[in-house]
Amino acid sequence: MTTEQQPRAQWLGRWGFVLAATGSAVGLGNIWKFPYMTGEHGGGAFVLVYLVCILAVGVPVMMTEIAFGRRGRGSPIDAVRRVVTESGRSSAWSLLGWMAMLCGFMILSFYVVVAGWSFSYLWKMLSGGLNGSGVDDMVAIFVANNENPFNLGFWSTLVTLATMLIVGKGVQAGIEKSVSWMMPGMVVMLLILIGYGVFSGGFGEAWRFLFSFNTGSLSSEGMLAALGHAFFTLSLASGAILTYGSYLPAGASIGRTTFSVAIADTLVALMAGLAIFPIIFANGMSPEGGPGLLFMSLPLAFQAMPLGTLFGILFFVMLSMAALTSSISMVEATVSWLVDNKGITRRTAAWGTGIVLWLVSTLAMLSFNLGADWTLAGRHFFDWLDYLTSRWMMPLGGLGMVLLAGFVLKSESFREELGLAPYWHALWLFMVRYVSPLGILVIFVDALGIARLEFGVHWPWLLAVLALITLVGELLSPRLRRTLAG
Numbered sequence: 062m063t064t065e066q067q068p069r070a071q072w073l074g075r076w077g078f079v080l081a082a083t084g085s086a087v088g089l090g091n092i093w094k095f096p097y098m099t100g101e102h103g104g105g106a107f108v109l110v111y112l113v114c115i116l117a118v119g120v121p122v123m124m125t126e127i128a129f130g131r132r133g134r135g136s137p138i139d140a141v142r143r144v145v146t147e148s149g150r151s152s153a154w155s156l157l158g159w160m161a162m163l164c165g166f167m168i169l170s171f172y173v174v175v176a177g178w179s180f181s182y183l184w185k186m187l188s189g190g191l192n193g194s195g196v197d198d199m200v201a202i203f204v205a206n207n208e209n210p211f212n213l214g215f216w217s218t219l220v221t222l223a224t225m226l227i228v229g230k231g232v233q234a235g236i237e238k239s240v241s242w243m244m245p246g247m248v249v250m251l252l253i254l255i256g257y258g259v260f261s262g263g264f265g266e267a268w269r270f271l272f273s274f275n276t277g278s279l280s281s282e283g284m285l286a287a288l289g290h291a292f293f294t295l296s297l298a299s300g301a302i303l304t305y306g307s308y309l310p311a312g313a314s315i316g317r318t319t320f321s322v323a324i325a326d327t328l329v330a331l332m333a334g335l336a337i338f339p340i341i342f343a344n345g346m347s348p349e350g351g352p353g354l355l356f357m358s359l360p361l362a363f364q365a366m367p368l369g370t371l372f373g374i375l376f377f378v379m380l381s382m383a384a385l386t387s388s389i390s391m392v393e394a395t396v397s398w399l400v401d402n403k404g405i406t407r408r409t410a411a412w413g414t415g416i417v418l419w420l421v422s423t424l425a426m427l428s429f430n431l432g433a434d435w436t437l438a439g440r441h442f443f444d445w446l447d448y449l450t451s452r453w454m455m456p457l458g459g460l461g462m463v464l465l466a467g468f469v470l471k472s473e474s475f476r477e478e479l480g481l482a483p484y485w486h487a488l489w490l491f492m493v494r495y496v497s498p499l500g501i502l503v504i505f506v507d508a509l510g511i512a513r514l515e516f517g518v519h520w521p522w523l524l525a526v527l528a529l530i531t532l533v534g535e536l537l538s539p540r541l542r543r544t545l546a547g
């Protein structure tokens with residue numbers, strides 16, 4: 062049960078949660094990483110594996126997070142604590158909430174730097190600062206943009222300010238209002254860019270690159286990439302989705318909303334591929350990975366095309382919006398925790414968080430210039446933030462949540478909260494108990510480099526392992542529950 066002193070904010074409209082959560086999920090991961098990974102790892106075959114990963118790992122974990130948020134009606138820390146104490150378990154589990162909140166804050170600290178690239182390129186497009194005739198010029202512009210700490214810092218500060226301005230206004234007046242025009246706006250811009258691509262001459266090649274079924278190039282490495290990306294692209298285990306879930310009205314179906322978000326996120330990723338690659342191919346360029354694709358190849362391609370500057374501006378407006386709707390979700394966990402626990406107003410909480418964020422992100426920004434030599438074990442501060450969050454905190458947090466929901470907590474809590482038909486509930490339970498944890502463990506083991514996983518051609522083995530784990534888990538689970546009881 063939730064013990065509320067004051068009523069918690071809720072989304073105003075039916076689509077408030079879906080738009081906000083989709084805004085969180087759709088980010089640089091969709092527009093830049095996914096299209097490139099798809100081309101690299103075998104087109105249609107990769108898309109298919111990715112969809113399986115979204116269904117087997119992404120959707121069950123997301124449903125669990127939203128259920129935690131709505132049942133606990135609070136920031137990750139408070140929500141997890143309430144849900145575990147309701148089941149009579151140790152409140153030490155709220156450490157999971159702490160980790161999620163910290164994870165969101167850490168991701169944001171380097172994300173604002175990347176979002177700053179997008180904002181600065183929008184400005185360059187507008188002001189004609191991207192004139193150059195070859196790849197070398199583009200590389201020089203990118204390097205120069207990073208080299209000056211005042212320049213790079215200006216743009217990341219701008220992103221921080223915009224984020225805090227929106228979050229400070231509140232759930233309905235800030236977050237919901239901004240995503241309700243930014244998300245549709247983004248989709249319209251993507252459609253226009255796809256239309257532009259159709260006439261650019263490279264559309265057919267882009268379509269083949271993305272969708273032709275090329276099983277030969279789908280390696281186990283590609284499958285692992287799909288699995289890891291399913292986790293990242295849905296913004297899981299970083300406090301964002303859980304906190305947004307805490308504002309979900311009681312009557313909304315968690316299963317249905319989760320599917321809407323997952324489908325919208327995937328569609329935007331595919332659309333981004335269909336917008337970017339025609340422009341790249343029409344100019345005879347190759348689809349490279351890394352920052353080069355968005356910040357070097359694409360600006361160069363736009364320059365060579367009719368009305369290129371106009372569409373280039375459109376592209377970077379779209380990218381900046383995608384980044385902003387993600388960044389507001391990353392900070393919401395922290396802000397809502399401060400508001401609930403420290404007796405301060407949302408505005409004060411937002412600006413206070415903003416100042417700390419600005420300090421940490423400035424340190425991350427300096428990795429590209431003044432602090433180029435400040436490394437620890439071969440990593441810059443920027444890289445450390447990325448590494449710790451994506452390799453450790455997100456998988457660990459996700460694993461903790463599903464195991465908690467699957468084995469430790471009272472099954473009635475989730476039965477009530479999810480409100481699924483019995484067979485769907487059984488499927489969800491099977492997923493969070495066995496399939497999702499196995500998927501997350503696979504990411505983990507591979508990321509840690511403990512073992513080189515090669516399971517591409519060994520599907521029967523993978524299924525056998527899953528069956529074994531299921532059997533052992535079902536035999537042990539009542540005992541497991543008693544042992545883990547706090």
Ligand code: TRP
Nearest residue numbers: 086088089090294296299301387
């Ligand atoms: N999903 C975002 C993207 O695809 C990235 C992301 C990861 C994120 N974790 C997050 C966004 C937490 C918001 C909150 O780019």
